[in-house]
Amino acid sequence: KQEVTQIPAALSVPEGENLVLNCSFTDSAIYNLQWFRQDPGKGLTSLLLIQSSQREQTSGRLNASLDKSSGRSTLYIAASQPGDSATYLCAVIGPGAQKLVFGQGTRLTINP
Amino acid sequence: GAGVSQSPSNKVTEKGKDVELRCDPISGHTALYWYRQSLGQGLEFLIYFQGNSAPDKSGLPSDRFSAERTGGSVSTLTIQRTQQEDSAVYLCASSLVAMAHNEQFFGPGTRLTVL
Numbered sequence: 474k475q476e477v478t479q480i481p482a483a484l485s486v487p488e489g490e491n492l493v494l495n496c497s498f499t500d501s502a503i504y505n506l507q508w509f510r511q512d513p514g515k516g517l518t519s520l521l522l523i524q525s526s527q528r529e530q531t532s533g534r535l536n537a538s539l540d541k542s543s544g545r546s547t548l549y550i551a552a553s554q555p556g557d558s559a560t561y562l563c564a565v566i567g568p569g570a571q572k573l574v575f576g577q578g579t580r581l582t583i584n585p
Numbered sequence: 586g587a588g589v590s591q592s593p594s595n596k597v598t599e600k601g602k603d604v605e606l607r608c609d610p611i612s613g614h615t616a617l618y619w620y621r622q623s624l625g626q627g628l629e630f631l632i633y634f635q636g637n638s639a640p641d642k643s644g645l646p647s648d649r650f651s652a653e654r655t656g657g658s659v660s661t662l663t664i665q666r667t668q669q670e671d672s673a674v675y676l677c678a679s680s681l682v683a684m685a686h687n688e689q690f691f692g693p694g695t696r697l698t699v700l
Contacts, residue, residue, distance in 0.1 A: 505686060516589075516676060517691040524686065562628065571616070571641060571683045572630035 475500045477565060479576035487584050488555055494548040494579045496563035501544050503565040507573065508537050508548050511560045520561075521548070553583045587611070589692035591677050597698045598667055606662045606695045610679030617660050618680075618689060619644075619652060623673035631675075634660060635683040667699045 476499045486492055496506070505524045509517040521530045521537040523546070529538040536549040546563060560580045564573040590609040598604050610617050619631040621644075631644040634654045645651070649667075654660040664671055674694045680687040 507688070509691075514696075516693040517678075519688060519690065522688050564628075571633050571635075572618070572644070573620075573628075573689060574630070575628040577627045 475503075475565060475567060475574045477563060477574050477576040479561075479563060479579050481579060482577065483580040483582075485582040485584060486553060488553060490553050491549065491551050492553055492581075494550070494561050494563075494581070496546040496548070496576055498544045498546075498565050498574075500567065501541050502567055503541060504568045504570070506537075506539055506546050506563060506565045508535075508546075509562045509564065511562060511578070513559075517562065550581075555583045555585050557581060558583050589677055589679050589690055591675075591692040591695050593695060594693065595696045595698075597700065599700050600669060601666055603663065603665045604667055604697065606664075606675050606697070608660045608662070608677030608679075608692060610658065610660070610677070611690055614679035614681055614690075615657060616680045616683035616687070617654060618678040619660070619662050620676045620678065621673045622676060622694070628676070631662070633683060640683075664697075667697075669699050672697055672699045 478497045480495045507522045508520045523530045523539045534551040539546045560578045562578045564575040592607045618633040622628045632642045636657050637654050649665045652662045674696050676694045678689040678691045680689045
């Protein structure tokens with residue numbers, strides 16, 4: 474059974490810092506991995522999707538990497554801003570599967 | 586274009602009552618998914634539809650939970666005889682087709698509180 478773990482559970486940093494969020498998964502046979510953002514009381518916003526054949530994806534100040542063989546992904550946020558404060562979730566999907574398996578999330582606070 | 590919409594946004598009900606939650610997928614998306622987000626369990630898959638068929642219902646927690654989809658569009662998740670442990674945010678997502686490489690787009694969720 475696939476299990477996804479995110480470390481740390483919570484992170485608080487001053488504005489302007491670069492930071493890394495970690496995601497690990499137990500079964501390396503994934504099809505893709507997605508990073509989502511969730512604001513309090515809101516739904517999920519997809520940030521980046523990495524196919525299993527890819528090593529990384531970039532969108533603006535966000536960069537996500539994937540090391541499938543070691544079961545790890547990282548989300549790098551450059552020059553953090555208070556508006557980046559949210560919970561970040563990673564999720565994986567296996568080949569032939571249609572359901573996303575989520576981590577518990579990292580609650581990020583950027584202090585002005 | 587319009588994203589995934591869900592209604593109601595909030596629902597408060599008494600234990601033992603039935604509730605219906607509605608999801609309207611992105612136009613043209615043939616696949617629809619229901620997830621539940623609760624404090625103790627995180628975000629969990631419930632069921633998905635390809636068209637009007639539900640090939641995977643494995644995440645439904647009990648036979649009090651059911652879902653249907655009509656016309657390949659709107660879906661309704663029904664919880665009968667609600668219990669306090671059903672309190673959670675119910676999220677709906679849709680994708681072009683139910684294939685692993687298709688990105689899932691999420692709605693804002695319905696927050697259910699069972700008193």
